[in-house]
Amino acid sequence: MGELLRAPFAAAGLAGPATPVGFPRRRADGSRGWINEEQRLWQLIWAECPGIGWGRLNRLEGMFGTLAVAWGASADQLNHALAGATQLSGGEWEELAAYRRRLGPTPVGSPVDPSQRRGLRRPGCLQLGDPSLPASLDQLHRPPLQLFWRGNGQLWPLLRRRKAVAVVGTRRPSRHGEAMARALGAALAQAGWPVLSGLAEGIDAAAHQGCLGAGGRPVGVLGTPLERVYPRHHTALQAEVGHRGLLLSEWGPGSPVRPGHFAHRNRLLVALAQAVVLVECPARSGALQSAQLAWDGGMPLWVVPGDASRVSAAGSNQWLAQGASVLLDPAQLVNSLGPGPLHPSQQPQLHGASGAWAGGASAEEAPLAHREAALLAALGAGACLDQLCERLRQSPGRLSERLLRLELAGLVRGEPGLWWRPSRQGASLR
Numbered sequence: 001m002g003e004l005l006r007a008p009f010a011a012a013g014l015a016g017p018a019t020p021v022g023f024p025r026r027r028a029d030g031s032r033g034w035i036n037e038e039q040r041l042w043q044l045i046w047a048e049c050p051g052i053g054w055g056r057l058n059r060l061e062g063m064f065g066t067l068a069v070a071w072g073a074s075a076d077q078l079n080h081a082l083a084g085a086t087q088l089s090g091g092e093w094e095e096l097a098a099y100r101r102r103l104g105p106t107p108v109g110s111p112v113d114p115s116q117r118r119g120l121r122r123p124g125c126l127q128l129g130d131p132s133l134p135a136s137l138d139q140l141h142r143p144p145l146q147l148f149w150r151g152n153g154q155l156w157p158l159l160r161r162r163k164a165v166a167v168v169g170t171r172r173p174s175r176h177g178e179a180m181a182r183a184l185g186a187a188l189a190q191a192g193w194p195v196l197s198g199l200a201e202g203i204d205a206a207a208h209q210g211c212l213g214a215g216g217r218p219v220g221v222l223g224t225p226l227e228r229v230y231p232r233h234h235t236a237l238q239a240e241v242g243h244r245g246l247l248l249s250e251w252g253p254g255s256p257v258r259p260g261h262f263a264h265r266n267r268l269l270v271a272l273a274q275a276v277v278l279v280e281c282p283a284r285s286g287a288l289q290s291a292q293l294a295w296d297g298g299m300p301l302w303v304v305p306g307d308a309s310r311v312s313a314a315g316s317n318q319w320l321a322q323g324a325s326v327l328l329d330p331a332q333l334v335n336s337l338g339p340g341p342l343h344p345s346q347q348p349q350l351h352g353a354s355g356a357w358a359g360g361a362s363a364e365e366a367p368l369a370h371r372e373a374a375l376l377a378a379l380g381a382g383a384c385l386d387q388l389c390e391r392l393r394q395s396p397g398r399l400s401e402r403l404l405r406l407e408l409a410g411l412v413r414g415e416p417g418l419w420w421r422p423s424r425q426g427a428s429l430r
Helices: 002-007 037-047 054-064 066-070 075-081 089-104 115-117 154-159 177-192 204-211 233-244 259-271 286-296 311-321 330-337 366-371 373-379 384-392 394-406 424-429
Strands: 126-127 144-151 166-167 196-197 218-221 246-249 275-278 301-303 411-415 420-421
Touching: 037 054, 037 066, 037 115, 037 126, 054 066, 054 075, 054 218, 054 366, 066 424, 075 089, 126 420, 144 233, 154 394, 166 177, 166 204, 166 259, 166 286, 177 196, 177 204, 177 330, 196 204, 204 218, 204 233, 218 259, 233 246, 246 330, 259 286, 275 286, 275 330, 286 301, 286 311, 301 311, 366 373, 373 384, 373 420, 384 394, 394 411, 394 420
Parallel strands: 166 196, 166 275, 196 218, 218 246, 275 301
Antiparallel strands: 126 144, 144 246, 411 420
8 A cells, every 4th residue: 555655656657667676775784776777777768868966856756656657657646746846837737748758658668678778878977876985975864866077087996985185155255365275285184185065256266276286186076067167267266176187077068057056065065075274255145055964964073263244254254263273374284184096105015117017007006907807707798687686696895896896996897877997907807
């Protein structure tokens, strides 16, 4: 009876596959994981549907039981399922109808057709439930359905361990605030810490510029799709951050830019950081949201004192009265945090005159490749998770962990549909 109440349309001639195909299910440790590649591809299709976000996707799965069943629903059934707070506007209904017509009645087969898998390939895109997605993002109240990225993929292992520092503040800082943000970016870079910020005007830009100037690795969390630049005069800065570090966005190509998107990114920025530094901001500022999220999460929150007579520092100064740590000099922060993950003292020792292990892999990668020789052999030219489970007779959870380690080491690359292929480096080690 409970299933009928949860999925009222499941028995209305819309029977789906026997295996649930909807949101990734929670594992015993609280993280999410896909049951099979069909489930992942259905979530990808709905996540890219115009007008469909987290709330509406939850509603559709709750009403239809699975996202596969929801795809086959009539317009009237969808209208009923999304009534109330999740109701679509007239324009959104037209976009949804056009999107469903374009993809057809069965965009995902059972089993998945190779041509469908190729058509749904999304390089540089992580989905909720993917093993490569940082667990801290998965555990958010509203985790990103998709996370698009561009840049240095070697930074992902650090972000998964939250080995980065966020620097936030106002778009209109004082000279002191801007100089302090630039000095913080440089000091953190020299200490081996990736610098997280939002690539906005003012404090964000200054922190990234300081990081780049010191040869560091900046990470920009955008409120726009990756191909959009805001403000426009940050074109060169955004390109350099993407080249030297990472650019991240939960908004796909062609998504409209809305004011609320810039506030939404704050939760991602904080979830990837080990500590947050609030440089300067007024009483009404998105940076205060980042500070509150860090405080509520029990994270270290540092605040740079500002001129009490300046409106631009009223919000950040208030946090000093609430117990945030006072930051007078970047050296204080570096001494507290210690050397970052990119500092030479934290790098593995290499052997041999060339500074590399035999076989051309790094000190960390070569032993991993040897330990996972059986998995790399089973992978062949490429295989999905189901095939690997059958070949190696291991659980999906265990294999996902092993594949993740290989992916982060650059030995394999993951593709949509829980599909993996060996990288050029991985193929050379087999």
